Every structure is written in structure tokens, then in C-alpha cells.
Amino acid sequence: MSKVEVKKRDDSFSNVIKTSIWRETPSDSNPYHVAAARCHGYDHMALIAEKSFTEVIFLLFRRELPTDDQRRLLDALLVSVLPGPRHSGCRAAMSAAVSKTNVSHVLPLALNVASGEWQGSREVFRCMKYLISVAEQDPVETACRVLSSASNVRGVASDEIELAPGFGTIYGSADTYSKKLALNLFGDDYAQGETMRWCRHFVTAIERQGFGCRVTAVFAAVLIDLGFSPYEGELLFQIACAPSIAAHAAEKAGGKITDLPFVPDEHYTIESDDKDD
Numbered sequence: 001m002s003k004v005e006v007k008k009r010d011d012s013f014s015n016v017i018k019t020s021i022w023r024e025t026p027s028d029s030n031p032y033h034v035a036a037a038r039c040h041g042y043d044h045m046a047l048i049a050e051k052s053f054t055e056v057i058f059l060l061f062r063r064e065l066p067t068d069d070q071r072r073l074l075d076a077l078l079v080s081v082l083p084g085p086r087h088s089g090c091r092a093a094m095s096a097a098v099s100k101t102n103v104s105h106v107l108p109l110a111l112n113v114a115s116g117e118w119q120g121s122r123e124v125f126r127c128m129k130y131l132i133s134v135a136e137q138d139p140v141e142t143a144c145r146v147l148s149s150a151s152n153v154r155g156v157a158s159d160e161i162e163l164a165p166g167f168g169t170i171y172g173s174a175d176t177y178s179k180k181l182a183l184n185l186f187g188d189d190y191a192q193g194e195t196m197r198w199c200r201h202f203v204t205a206i207e208r209q210g211f212g213c214r215v216t217a218v219f220a221a222v223l224i225d226l227g228f229s230p231y232e233g234e235l236l237f238q239i240a241c242a243p244s245i246a247a248h249a250a251e252k253a254g255g256k257i258t259d260l261p262f263v264p265d266e267h268y269t270i271e272s273d274d275k276d277d
């Protein structure tokens with residue numbers, strides 16, 4: 001066995017944890033108690049009294065309070081992406097609840113399921129990266145290019161086609177509800193942001209071939225127009241999904257495991273690798 005040479009790292013670590021988000025003033029009577037707190041310069045008590053949760057979320061990530069239009073848009077967006085019982089995160093939460101999983105573990109495990117590349121927070125990240133990368137390209141030409149290879153492109157779910165992250169099919173065809181959500185947010189012209197305008201032309205072109213956008217693409221495009229990064233978008237999608245996921249778990253908390261479907265015995269196949277002597 002060869003000898004491994006161990007060297008000391010020359011990294012210089014910080015002596016304290018630094019953040020520009022939050023500043024606390026220590027109490028005179030106990031330095032570990034807080035006398036006053038500020039979030040990006042705004043007094044915490046004033047934020048509690050005067051601002052909504054959506055506004056403070058915007059402040060935490062963007063370092064400034066939103067305008068009235070930005071607040072209304074983000075507020076509507078967060079409600080738009082609340083998942084229903086067919087969503088993988090909600091199903092995981094309900095399954096965990098009826099199986100009597102420790103309450104503190106339900107939301108983390110369900111969000112982990114909801115974080116995937118298929119209708120999950122990772123798809124939001126990938127979609128935001130994609131939309132940023134093609135922002136200077138003509139949306140119709142981009143649509144023609146991705147359509148030309150559509151027959152060879154499969155999404156994370158084997159029965160679906162993904163033209164680009166967040167765009168393609170869902171359950172075998174274009175997602176009509178995602179389009180309805182986009183129209184509800186912006187109206188017919190999608191006029192409130194450059195990215196959503198680009199997406200409108202892109203989706204119009206791919207719709208002729210039976211494709212559309214998924215809800216993750218709507219979420220991704222709006223967040224880009226609001227100034228959020230892909231990293232922040234992935235986190236915000238989990239924040240947006242969490243209330244509905246938690247509520248679905250709470251609804252099933254007192255239920256029995258038989259309240260959920262289970263694979264019938266006739267659908268089981270028992271195979272053995274044992275060979276006869």
C-alpha cells in the first residue's frame with residue numbers, strides 16, 4: 001500500500017459568520033439577547049407591522065422591498081404554483097402522514113421528493129438557466145430548432161417529451177392549466193416582463209406541434225423578470241410548494257394506511273435468483 005502524504009491546508013477561515021441580511025443589536029443586560037433587529041436595514045418590528053410575508057420574502061432575497069406591481073405579481077405567483085394531490089411532493093407527504101412518520105420529518109422528506117427534475121424545484125433551476133441562455137435568441141427560431149429534434153428528446157419521465165427544461169408535454173400533451181395560469185398572471189399580452197414575452201412567442205410556436213409550457217416554466221420566467229437567480233428560484237419554488245404539501249399531510253395525519261391506494265396482490269411478481277442444484 002502506497003503512503004499517502006498528508007499536508008496542512010493553508011486556507012484562512014473566518015472567525016465569525018458574516019451576513020448582510022440580518023443585523024442584531026445586543027441587549028444591555030445580556031449580550032446573547034436581542035434588543036433590536038434589522039433585515040437589510042429595515043427594522044424588524046416595522047416589517048411585522050407594515051409589510052406582508054411576500055414583501056419580506058422579496059426583501060430577504062433581493063435586498064430591497066418590492067414595488068406594488070412586483071409584490072402583486074410575486075404574491076399571485078406563489079399561490080399559482082401550490083401543488084395538488086397528484087403532485088409527487090403532496091403524495092409523499094400524505095403517505096408519510098398515514099404511516100405515522102415523525103411530524104418534523106414529513107415536510108423535509110416531501111420537499112426532497114418535490115425537488116426533482118420532473119415538475120420539481122430542480123426543473124425550475126434548469127429552466128431559468130435555459131431561459132437566460134437563450135434570452136438574446138429569436139424565440140420562434142429557437143422553437144423551430146428544438147422542434148426539429150423533438151422526436152429524439154425524452155424527458156425525465158419516459159413517456160414525456162422535453163423540448164427544453166420546463167417545456168414539452170405532461171401526461172402526453174401540452175399542459176393547458178399552465179397556460180391558464182400564465183394568462184391569469186399577465187393577461188393576453190404577457191406584457192410585464194421580457195422573459196415572459198419571449199416565452200409567449202416560444203410557446204405559441206411549439207403549441208402548433210402539441211407542446212406547451214409546464215408550471216415550472218411559468219414560475220421560472222416570472223422570477224427572472226423579478227430579478228431572481230436560478231439558485232434563488234429553486235429555493236423559492238420549494239417555499240411556494242411547502243404550505244400545500246404540509247396541509248395535505250395534516251389532512252391525513254389521523255388517517256389509516258388503508259386510506260391510500262396500495263398495489264393489489266395480483267400485480268406482484270415474486271422472482272427468485274436461486275438455482276436448483
